[in-house]
Amino acid sequence: MTVIAATAPLIEADGLYKSFGDTAAVRGVSLTVRPGEAYGLVGADGAGKTTLMRLLVGALRMDAGHARIDGHDVVTDTERARSRLGYLAQRFSMYGDLTVAENVRFFGASRGVSGDELARRSAYLLQFVGLAGVEDRLAGVLSGGMKQKLGLACALLHQPHVVLLDEPTGGLDPLTRQDFWQLIIRLLADGVAVLVSTPYMDEAVRCTRLGFLHEGTVLREGAPRELTEPLDGRILELVAAPRRTVQAVVRADPDVEDVAAFGERYHVRVRAAAGPLERLPRALAAAGASFTALRTIAPALEDAFIALLAEGRSDRRHGIEL
């Protein structure tokens, strides 16, 4: 793999807008991804993740804004921008009745890689993604994880500096997902910039930097630790029953912002922990609930995302434009 020496941003999006009819899918997104970064676009279906990716690969034309891949504008310099990027779509389309090696050759040809170089790259990448030894297997009979790895190998054939992965590990087991992420980290070590979309926090937490995408805008971005840091000491885990009583008592505490049930456990978001830690056990007992345990836990990305959504709502209530 060539090591990319540049430090300039490899993905730059500046004020991107895209509407379909009267639906605004992407509403003013700006982001920058530098060499060696894995940027996670985290959001629900319909938040604008796939539209944003398709704008960046030049498959869709933005209504406003600019995007550059490795310095090349994706609209005015589409071919050069595309030559720098590898894209693994949500449904990677390969030829099920071709073998692994034939698929790689086919994709190589479509990317202008041929001859000795294709043979060399193909051997290297199949080794890299862990498919060496199954070159002659039909792609259609590969497991889900192997299919994704084949997709990644194909996306890397032309040595892109930028890799876009649209929900790459959906449906894979944690071990296979771990393997896949090891590959991504090795790309990062070579200086590649990676943009990954996902609706899942357990995936998002693997990225070096994240943007929470909601209704077409990035609510906040930062390293996972930066995003959860404001909630340090403010998430409590409560074990108590029954649920209706527990939720009513907890919500009535003046320092509680939110409570969510996880089976028979609750995550309670508080303004400050001291008061609730002292009050809640007594209040629960007084209400006739059974109380088992209450402790501070490390905030998760999900807690951070939910706190942001709640902040946005309260800002809107107070007439502040997001």
Place this chain on the structure above:
Amino acid sequence: MTAETVIAVEGLVKRFSAFTAVDGVSFTVGRGEVVGYLGPNGCGKTTTIRILLGLLRPTAGSASVLGFDVQRDAERIRPNVGYMSQRFALYEELTVAENLAFYAGLYGRERHDVAERVGVADRLDMRAGALSGGWRQRLALGIALVHNPPLLFLDEPTSGVDPEARRAFWDIIYDLAAEGTTVFVSTHYMDEAEHCHRLGIMNAGRLLALDAPHVLKATRVAGPAWDVSAEPLLPLLEALGRVEGVANVSLLGDHAHAVTNVGTHDAASLRAALAGVGFGDVVVREAEVTLEDVFTALAGRRV
């Protein structure tokens, strides 16, 4: 939970020619429980559900649902079961109310309180096609509930919705469970699995464990978990993997996540072990054990 058994599975096996999809699975689910099946695609989750619905015949073993044997009495199971799949079908051009009425009619029942229960009562006149993800999921749940089934199967019910909508959805599920509805959830996402009262870990057709998520974390993982930061990351992963007492290492963003055997390490001893192989600037913080740690511990590293 409760004494009343709603699902009882004993030694269940399902083979498709040479492929064993379900490999000797046994478990029971009590009334009002929310039980999850966590595992990757192809691990046997859907096959198990199809057997429980009486749609597939097991190769060996037995299963009963709501007291009915899945082989002899399949016809009596299905009218008593609700099913919501990850790819549910809504009539996009019909309103919320029309969708509910259509499915209620299909079952020959009227369920006016369903809209209320799943929280779509103030959206009855909206076209289903105009609903956002979280509301679509609620409507799909409402449709699964129109015939008031005592047992509900949910297949990745909150995939692709934002975490707030996911939590709201689970509150509805907990209300149903508190009133006695039994809920069986299949998923391959940890975010969803965390919400179940009890969780089965499935891999390659086998049920590796079944217990409350916090019990799985406390009993199925070697010991405490640590977040370890140092550069460069890939060599750090390898070095950590070689440290005595480290049971498992994985990668989380810009740092490593390690599980150590009980009583072998604290933050200082991990730092010292890494300093011994050349990592100077190491930050170690105690971390929460995750369901992924549980899955990794149970399913093991394959070659």
